[in-house]
Amino acid sequence: xxxxxxxxxxxxxxxGREEFEKRYRDRYADPAFNPLQKELDAIVSAAWDxxxxxxxxxxxxxxxxxxxxxxxxxxVDWLSARDAIREAxxxxxxxxxxxxPIVNGSSRNEHTCPGEMSKSWRLIKLAEPIFRxxxxxxxxxxxxxxxxxxxxxxxxxxxxxxxxxxxCHWPCSCYPNYSLGQTHNWMNEIxxxxxxxxxxxxxxxxxxxxxxxxxxxxxDRLVCADGGNPDPSSTxx
Numbered sequence: 645x646x647x648x649x650x651x652x653x654x655x656x657x658x659x660g661r662e663e664f665e666k667r668y669r670d671r672y673a674d675p676a677f678n679p680l681q682k683e684l685d686a687i688v689s690a691a692w693d694x695x696x697x698x699x700x701x702x703x704x705x706x707x708x709x710x711x712x713x714x715x716x717x718x719x720v721d722w723l724s725a726r727d728a729i730r731e732a733x734x735x736x737x738x739x740x741x742x743x744x745p746i747v748n749g750s751s752r753n754e755h756t757c758p759g760e761m762s763k764s765w766r767l768i769k770l771a772e773p774i775f776r777x778x779x780x781x782x783x784x785x786x787x788x789x790x791x792x793x794x795x796x797x798x799x800x801x802x803x804x805x806x807x808x809x810x811x812c813h814w815p816c817s818c819y820p821n822y823s824l825g826q827t828h829n830w831m832n833e834i835x836x837x838x839x840x841x842x843x844x845x846x847x848x849x850x851x852x853x854x855x856x857x858x859x860x861x862x863x864d865r866l867v868c869a870d871g872g873n874p875d876p877s878s879t880x881x
Contacts (some may be wrong), residue, residue, distance in 0.1 A: 732836035749848025814872030
């Protein structure tokens, strides 16, 4: 095989202890945490250990039979997402009625600024009863929760597929990344919704001549569903 030229040379991003601790403590700026500095000191030390040792997936198990490398340590988060997708595929095949999720692509939500529901949401609520009367099993995916609900995240696609499709795992294995605090990976819940669906309806505004941020992020993160590698052990993560 020809030698592979891995192109590198971007600026370093690794933080020192002082800057890491400053950023980590910023999330506890509320004075309510002031009496808990001793406990925070211990938490910060544990977080620094995880970060400095790059423990992306601290909870793993051996891949086992059916994988290219049975001894490879696979993330339990990834395995759970894979199992949910397989169950969703079964539901798709045996569903007595067509399943049709409706996606709200707007980031606007009444529970945060500007304090008013979006027109996309209003349209969805008009469409929902009509679809139900037509016999569809309706589920609403409200992407405005990304801006209004604690801990809801869709992290950016890293375009692994542009290097090699084999590096783009199905489901995506880029997240969660515990060492970087990139947790609450909502896509692991969204993937099964798409797999179980017989059709999708997206209701969205156009923000500055483009899809809203949350909708675009979800679409990008669906690339792994189109021919992604189902075996991370084959590329060792």
